Amino acid sequence: xxxxxxxxxxxxxxxxxxxxxxxxxxxxxxxxxxxxxxxxxxxxxxxxxxxxxxxxxxxxxxxxxxxxxxxxxxxxxxxxxxxxxxxxxxxxxxxxxxxxxxxxxxxxxxxxxxxxxxxxxxxxxxxxxxxxxxxxxxxxxxxxxxxxxxxxxxxxxxxxxxxxxxxxxxxxxxxxxxxxxxxxxxxxxxxxxxxxxxxxxxxxxxxxxxxxxxxxxxxxxxxxxxxxxxxxxxxxxxxxxxxxxxxxxxxxxxxxx
Amino acid sequence: xxxxxxxxxxxxxxxxxxxxxxxxxxxxxxxxxxxxxxxxxxxxxxxxxxxxxxxxxxxxxxxxxxxxxxxxxxxxxxxxxxxxxxxxxxxxxxxxxxxxxxxxxxxxxxxxxxxxxxxxxxxxxxxxxxxxxxxxxxxxxxxxxxxxxxxxxxxxxxxxxxxxxxxxxxxxxxxxxxxxxxxxxxxxxxxxxxxxxxxxxxxxxxxxxxxxxxxxxxxxxxxxxxxxxxxxxxxxxxxxxxxxxxxxxxxxxxxxxxxxxxxxxxxxxxxxxxxxxxxxxxxxxxxxxxxxxxxxxxxxxxxxxxxxxxxxxxxxxxxxxxxxxxxxxxxx
Numbered sequence: 001x002x003x004x005x006x007x008x009x010x011x012x013x014x015x016x017x018x019x020x021x022x023x024x025x026x027x028x029x030x031x032x033x034x035x036x037x038x039x040x041x042x043x044x045x046x047x048x049x050x051x052x053x054x055x056x057x058x059x060x061x062x063x064x065x066x067x068x069x070x071x072x073x074x075x076x077x078x079x080x081x082x083x084x085x086x087x088x089x090x091x092x093x094x095x096x097x098x099x100x101x102x103x104x105x106x107x108x109x110x111x112x113x114x115x116x117x118x119x120x121x122x123x124x125x126x127x128x129x130x131x132x133x134x135x136x137x138x139x140x141x142x143x144x145x146x147x148x149x150x151x152x153x154x155x156x157x158x159x160x161x162x163x164x165x166x167x168x169x170x171x172x173x174x175x176x177x178x179x180x181x182x183x184x185x186x187x188x189x190x191x192x193x194x195x196x197x198x199x200x201x202x203x204x205x206x207x208x209x210x211x212x213x214x215x216x217x218x219x220x221x222x223x224x225x226x227x228x229x230x231x232x233x234x235x236x237x238x239x240x241x242x243x244x245x246x247x248x249x250x251x252x253x254x255x256x257x
Numbered sequence: 258x259x260x261x262x263x264x265x266x267x268x269x270x271x272x273x274x275x276x277x278x279x280x281x282x283x284x285x286x287x288x289x290x291x292x293x294x295x296x297x298x299x300x301x302x303x304x305x306x307x308x309x310x311x312x313x314x315x316x317x318x319x320x321x322x323x324x325x326x327x328x329x330x331x332x333x334x335x336x337x338x339x340x341x342x343x344x345x346x347x348x349x350x351x352x353x354x355x356x357x358x359x360x361x362x363x364x365x366x367x368x369x370x371x372x373x374x375x376x377x378x379x380x381x382x383x384x385x386x387x388x389x390x391x392x393x394x395x396x397x398x399x400x401x402x403x404x405x406x407x408x409x410x411x412x413x414x415x416x417x418x419x420x421x422x423x424x425x426x427x428x429x430x431x432x433x434x435x436x437x438x439x440x441x442x443x444x445x446x447x448x449x450x451x452x453x454x455x456x457x458x459x460x461x462x463x464x465x466x467x468x469x470x471x472x473x474x475x476x477x478x479x480x481x482x483x484x485x486x487x488x489x490x491x492x493x494x495x496x497x498x499x500x501x502x503x504x505x506x507x508x509x510x511x512x513x514x515x516x517x518x519x520x521x522x523x524x525x526x527x528x529x530x531x532x533x534x535x536x537x538x539x540x541x542x543x544x545x546x547x548x549x550x551x552x553x554x555x556x557x558x559x560x561x562x563x564x565x566x567x568x569x570x571x572x573x574x575x576x577x578x579x580x581x582x583x584x585x586x587x588x589x
Binding site: 052053054073074075076078079083084085086090091092093094095099102103104106107108109111113116117118119123126127130166167170 | 432435436438439440441442443444446447449450451453454455456457458459460461462468472514
């Protein structure tokens, strides 16, 4: 079995008196889609926030490949290849679609800031390279024609795709998707599912997916982990998880006490 | 993107040509003084628009940086006899250094809190300029500052000083455009809209905020040192809170994110009081009224207003010939 790409051990997050996550372990393999599901308030987004460094976990360790990222700030984790999207769209509304994706490429650029100030030859060459790469990514998600538009003028579904494209611009090793299907209709969700599978194929990366849409999760994930009140209550393949009585109880409520 | 850069460079070229030709056309010395002040204020405003308009970090202390540059070079060159070129460099350097020290803690604050912190900083500097009489000359000002000179060559005429300042303004605008059309500019706009998303894209937001804060303070410091050696006299009143507010108004009036707009705002706000002098008692009243009207009818600033006007004129003049005249009908 392959070495896990992401390994989180014994993660605990507490907000005041609320224990949002307790003793959560999660590993994600390269080339696999790992889904995190659970009822509302189970701590799914908190887990994504803790992994991406937006929320500091009080307990636990995080490793990405060979790197210990437990104490790395959010932007450092992104530089190491751990890139996320947001449930509530956080696109850069004051830029064009293309610039959004070029911003995604930001961390991979190794030209110092003063070179940009003086617009040296190296910085111009770099601009051109990432522009081409950004256009490639936009082509991949199907937004090539919209590259010149202002990001804020895109319809909601396309903005979701733009978030994905921007994250892909960073060439992640592990992609964290926080409810990518939220707010999408059935057919848009279908397109998204195919796209996520294509992303895995094309970019050969690991994906951790937090999602509400069960059809989507069951269709594309290799591993599923179920959270309930901040704790892992089940994990396995989609089929195994679906049969787990504890999961069914958590979702439907357990009446027989 | 590079298309936009070429357009901006053409604009910069045109702008410099106009300002090169302006003095002989305007003729009189008074106009030259106003024009020089316009260029100095534009220099500060361009830096401030990078900070406020693009990165979304407000500063109400930029008059302080302006004064810091002016007083540093004044004290070094006049009191200690340091050559003017060196003292000017030291002035810009000191301003950048202080900006870095102040920015490090202050930029952890956001929105109104950052505004308050920079305001406090500006007030402290203003008090220092007034109270340290031994160094700054206090409220009555610092006199006898040597005129601008580099490598032993003095800029003896006001016109030569004007051209030197214009060249440096051109440089400042060029750097500003370079920043905006690069990853640095994208990082600034990114952290303006969503700090979370900017971090998720690997942008070290603290570093970029500090970077642009220092750059914009350095522009203000540069304007300050030029001002000191141009007028050869400085007083604390020029570097007070009111001027910080005026600088912000220049940026807002210009249209927040447009460099040409900001420059237009700086020129407009510098020239306007000169024209309104004729009205004596109601000067301030008119000044305020014009600002209010601008804000009401030019919500996207001078930049947005002029581009709308340009499109309208373009349609009226050229499109009518090709298309049905009915279309251009009632939109005057």
